[in-house]
Amino acid sequence: MRIATWNVNSIRTRFGRVVDWMVREDIDVLAMQEIKCRPEQFPVDAFAQAGYELEIHGLNQWNGVAFASRHEMTDVARSFAGIPGFGAPVKGQEAVQSVGSNGLPVEARALGVTVGDLRLWSLYVPNGRALGDPHFDYKLAWLEALRRESEAWLGEDPDLPLALMGDWNIAPLEGDMGDPSFTVGESTHVSPEERAMFASFSPTVEDVVRPIVPEGYTFWDYKAGRFPKNEGMRIDFIMGSRAFADAVTGAAIARDERKGDAPSDHVPVVCDIDPSLLGDTFEDEDDRPMVF
């Protein structure tokens, strides 16, 4: 079973490329970020014709997260407990936009689904914009709430195969930042505060790709020839709980998806799961066969 995450930077611009890649790479479940549209604008037919069902969470032209899956998705969640909001309510979305823990409107940055035994989240962590910007505090508060809730989920069920997948907007280690316009002490993505926040997710969830793919970026800015100069950043991650990580048999960063016509500025991050390695979680199901 192959699972992936991809910040697609507008699904309406990118859907042909995304579906082609999913079919070519035999992707079972894709977590998308920055779909940049409302559900009624999402190009669902292209995915349906390739055999994928969709769950979509988008409020306007900003942000937006989704899942495409060959397998049934259940227990759909569009936010998590304690999530903070930001900015003003989105016009026309008053009926569906919830209020966050800070009293501000919740943006379309989180979508949770259950596929088989797996609990999966597509996450678009706030950018932060600049050190000291209100958006930077929002980024840290958003991650803090996510970490606390993840700890609660695994506190209830330590064997839960949980994956937090998406664009984390943090380059956690020194080798993850290759863009010279970012400087520790001056820039987002590399600040000690952000890196400490990222590190605090361990051991609740751990990067399941890095042990298999120790180097490589997942994002290159469109500006200044960052891709040909390979001045990118590693900011997209699949963070798995112990049970999830134990079932991972492979991983990849699909660097070639930054090439060619009209690429996203991010590339897909992939992992392979062997459902038979889900262990306790599966045995607890009284030996019923896996649905995959």
Place this chain on the structure above:
DNA sequence: ATGACTATAGTGTATAGA
């Protein structure tokens, strides 16, 4: 060069991204 490029809303110019 508070820029460089790309996308969206809307049709000139602003917001956002990282």
